[in-house]
Amino acid sequence: MTKSISRFGRNTVDVLETVRMLKALKPPVEVVFQKEDIRTLDEDGEVMLTIYSGLAQEESRNLAESVAWGKRRLAERGKFNTKYERYGYKYDEDGNWLIHPKEGDVIRRIYKEFLTGKSTNQIAKELSEDGIVTARGKNKWHHRSIDCMITNPIYAGDLVFQRFYVEDTLTGKNLKNNGELPQYVTQNHHPAIVSREDWEAAQRIMDNRSNKKGKSMKPHIRQEFFSLFTCSKCGAPIIHIRCSSDGSHYWRCRTAEKKYTEVTCDVRGFREESIEHRFMTLLQEIKMTEGYQDKMKQVFRNTVPDENERKRIEQVRDDMQQLYQQLYDEVDEGERHGGDPNKIKAITDQIVELQTQVYDFEDREQQCLEAEKDLDWFLEELKGIQEFKPEKERIEFRADIFSRIVDKGTVYPDGRIVYDLKFGLQVTTEQNDMMAWRLRKKGKPRKRRNK
Known part of the structure; x- marks a missing residue:
């Protein structure tokens, strides 16, 4: 077999199983990986094969996760x-x-x-x-x-x-x-x-x-809220609940919703229109508060990797190259004189640890580039937010803004929701007990009561 181990990606587990099956035959069949210089019938062949395949699997997993993350970011922009x-x-x-x-x-x-x-x-x-x-x-x-x-x-x-x-x-x-x-x-x-x-x-x-049949197939339209909120008190996710009497939508702590369990939580639920109204009120406050947008820009700049971090990652990459050379030398020595598998594993563990640091830095760098685009887009969209009086009226919920700038939300017992924005800032919507769903939408005439 002349294919490199790193080329197998997520099928590496199947390759290892196949190699072991061939090795167990009578007489055993040898598989040779030419690039890595591994022969499966050698004493240390399977150890080296496992180490290399572990690296290949980790690289494949990281690549797949990065691709999925990139697709989600594109989807947020339509x-x-x-x-x-x-x-x-x-x-x-x-x-x-x-x-x-x-x-x-x-x-x-x-x-x-x-x-x-x-x-x-x-x-x-x-x-x-x-x-x-x-x-x-x-x-x-x-x-x-x-x-x-x-x-x-x-x-x-x-x-x-x-x-x-x-x-x-x-x-x-x-x-x-x-x-x-x-x-x-x-x-x-x-x-x-x-x-x-x-x-x-x-x-x-x-x-x-x-x-x-007791089962609904139609997904709820407000998909932006799913898997985003958590309860500050018990850490459980905030789940969607539909009222059976009038079809209205609520979001409540999963622990609090399960009434017949030993673990309980008293964090109350919120009607969906209330969450939407409070978020739009928050956007108006950000727009109207002097200096707030400059503060957002400054907070974001503090999250961007600085020159010292970049130099540190360059040093990490250099250290990785040296460790790779040590690994190849140790494998070569093992082929000729019988190497130490424990030493090979120790070098491999160091490489994996340093590679993780590089991946984390690259992910953070990419996220900062995307967050900068999000921030510029958000500040531009903020200019077009319609001004309104939150205690008397409401405006259309901007789902596009919500999904693009909010990373997660934490719900507190007093009714506050603390949002972590994707460009490094935390904002809070205060408690609001008014029945937002009864407020008229701005621009729409009030319904006249029949005399």
């Missing part, structure tokens, strides 16, 4: 890198979404028949009987595929990033995102196959049918 075509669409030469004529007609048919009362099982059966081919080229449709098409917002022209996520970068296993990670929605991202009215009507029908 930019998505789509690599595969969805059923009903195709790409032009410039990568723009176009409606696929035949597949688009199938999507319209599915929605039309669903809105007329047909079940997804019945629709799937009729599509199969009519000889219509599925997205995977099969002749038989399944009702779950129809369910996915009806609940997928891409057919209304919207694109949702992170509907699914990779649980483990080494296994590559995909899981549905049920609030574990934030989702990012870009409306009118591409041409819609069905009207928004039809799509929303289909969601209501789907919601009603799934509620009868």
Whole structure:
């Protein structure tokens, strides 16, 4: 085998297992890694193979996490890198979404028949009987595929990033995102196959049918709040709760919500409109307070790596190169005269520790560059925030600003929410017991009572 270990990435575990299986055969089969000069039948071969593969796995994991982080940052700005075509669409030469004529007609048919009362099982059966081919080229449709098409917002022209996520970068296993990670929605991202009215009507029908089964399939629209808030008292996450009587949305400490457990918490819940109103009030205070924006800029500058840190990382890189040379020399010595595996492991541990420092610095440097863009964008957007009187009215919640500048929020028993912003500053929304959902939105006339 002539391939380098570092080229296997997340499949390194499988490679090691294969090598051991070949070694266990009678007679044993030897595998030679030419770049690393490792022969699996040598006395120290498996030790060296394990060390090198551990480095390769760690590098693969860090690379995957960095790529995922970069994609999330792009998604916050409404930019998505789509690599595969969805059923009903195709790409032009410039990568723009176009409606696929035949597949688009199938999507319209599915929605039309669903809105007329047909079940997804019945629709799937009729599509199969009519000889219509599925997205995977099969002749038989399944009702779950129809369910996915009806609940997928891409057919209304919207694109949702992170509907699914990779649980483990080494296994590559995909899981549905049920609030574990934030989702990012870009409306009118591409041409819609069905009207928004039809799509929303289909969601209501789907919601009603799934509620009868005790399960709701439609995700809550305020995705920006999921996995972001924690309770200051017990450290539990703040979870989403929907009121069964009027359908209103609340956010409450998970421990406090579980009434029949030994562990309790008395941090109260907040209605969603209250969180939104208080955040917009905070933005107005930042805009109106003299010198506050300059303070934000100064705090951010203090988080940027200075020249001393850069020199330290350069020294770390130099130390790594020396350790790599020691490692290669020790391996070479071991091949000729029998080396010390413990010494090899000690050198490898030092390399991993220094590499972690480099990765942490590079991540921080990249985050600072992104945070600087976020800060400039936020200060520009702040100019357009509509002025209002928080005690009498409310304005539209800016989900784009919230998701782009807020890193996390901590909820306190007295009603405060402390936000950690992505450019190194903490801000606090004070307690506000007013029923924000009853305030009229600025610019909308008050409803007149019938005499």
